[in-house]
Amino acid sequence: xxxxxxxxxxxxxxxxxxxxxxxxxxxxxxxxxxxxxxxxxxxxxxxxxxxxxxxxxxxxxxxxxxxxxxxxxxxxxxxxxxxxxxxxxxxxxxxxxxxxxxxxxxxxxxxxxxxxxxxxxxxxxxxxxxxxxxxxxxxxxxxxxxxxxxxxxxxxxxxxxxxxxxxxxxxxxxxxxxxxxxxxxxxxxxxxxxxxxxxxxxxxxxxxxxxxxxxxxxxxxxxxxxxxxxxxxxxxxxx
Numbered sequence: 206x207x208x209x210x211x212x213x214x215x216x217x218x219x220x221x222x223x224x225x226x227x228x229x230x231x232x233x234x235x236x237x238x239x240x241x242x243x244x245x246x247x248x249x250x251x252x253x254x255x256x257x258x259x260x261x262x263x264x265x266x267x268x269x270x271x272x273x274x275x276x277x278x279x280x281x282x283x284x285x286x287x288x289x290x291x292x293x294x295x296x297x298x299x300x301x302x303x304x305x306x307x308x309x310x311x312x313x314x315x316x317x318x319x320x321x322x323x324x325x326x327x328x329x330x331x332x333x334x335x336x337x338x339x340x341x342x343x344x345x346x347x348x349x350x351x352x353x354x355x356x357x358x359x360x361x362x363x364x365x366x367x368x369x370x371x372x373x374x375x376x377x378x379x380x381x382x383x384x385x386x387x388x389x390x391x392x393x394x395x396x397x398x399x400x401x402x403x404x405x406x407x408x409x410x411x412x413x414x415x416x417x418x419x420x421x422x423x424x425x426x427x428x429x430x431x432x433x434x435x436x437x438x439x440x441x442x443x444x
Contacts, residue, residue, distance in 0.1 A: 246279045246316075247286070253298045253309035257364075257375040264293035264362055264377050267323045271300045271309075277318040290322055293362045293377060295343040314343065330357070330391075338384070338391050345384065348431060351438035354387040358427065381427050385434070394430065400437070407440045 263269040271287040276297075287300040289309065297317055298309040319328045327344045334341050345357040359382040364375050383394040385403060392403055397415050401408045414433055415422065422429040 246281065247276075247283065247299055247312070248301060248310060250299065250310040250312045253291075253296070253311045258373065259375055259377070260369070262377040264291055264364070264375075266290035266292050266360055271298075271306060272322055274323075275321040276312075277320070278312060279316040280318075288320060288322055290320075290327070290344070290360075292360050292379070293364060297344070317344075320344075328357070334391060338393060341384070341391060349434050349438070351434065352441050354385050354434075354438075356430070356434040357384040357386065357391075358382070358430075359384065383430050400433070404437055404440075407437060410440055411437070 257264060267290075269289075271289050273285050274288040276283045276286050276288065276299075287302075289298040289300075290296075291298060296314070297312045297320060299312050300306070300309050314329065314331070317329050318332055319326065321327070326347045328347050329343065330341050330345050331343060343359075345359050347355060348358045349356040360379065361381060362377040362379050364377055366373065366375050368374070385392050385394055387403060392399065394400060394403075397411060400411050404411065411433070414436055418429060418432070421432070
């Protein structure tokens with residue numbers, strides 16, 4: 206009789222455990238469907254309103270649409286989240302799961318350590334620098350990691366307003382700034398002089414590179430710097 210009672214008690218415990226697990230799964234499913242797949246911390250920003258009317262340009266990085274990316278926010282890692290990078294306002298816009306393209310939340314900048322968009326990695330240098338350069342602000346693309354240095358691009362856009370057919374529009378032109386992190390410091394790169402001061406052992410090679418690529422330097426400064434830093438990195442590997 207005692208043996209039968211033990212079997213019954215064991216059976217009841219198993220039923221209770223299965224019932225609890227089933228209820229917990231249902232609660233989690235309901236929670237996900239109610240607040241979205243992303244965790245709540247991402248929803249604690251400000252609503253984003255795009256107040257600019259444009260024709261052929263926009264203020265965003267790459268495209269004027271949300272793209273799937275990765276994000277480290279408030280010390281948590283998120284993958285496959287919908288993001289847009291407003292370059293003009295230097296703001297990361299997050300679209301919760303299931304929302305329309307017209308909806309967005311501005312993520313709190315002090316909580317965004319880094320993000321990835323269009324296979325490009327961006328770092329919030331506000332959170333990692335020691336104010337080596339006072340005007341380092343916001344998100345920088347970590348464009349290239351060399352043997353002895355890191356090369357960063359700050360994507361920026363200028364705004365120009367105009368009226369067409371009695372309608373007020375904005376037009377955006379991109380311009381970029383460049384940084385190199387070497388020997389524990391950040392250096393602004395504005396031209397050949399800055400590079401030769403930073404890499405004095407390769408002054409001759411840098412001068413030749415500038416001479417042979419002067420047209421590219423004029424037509425596409427970003428592409429020029431992307432090439433020359435890789436060129437300099439190859440020199441460090443040879444010598």
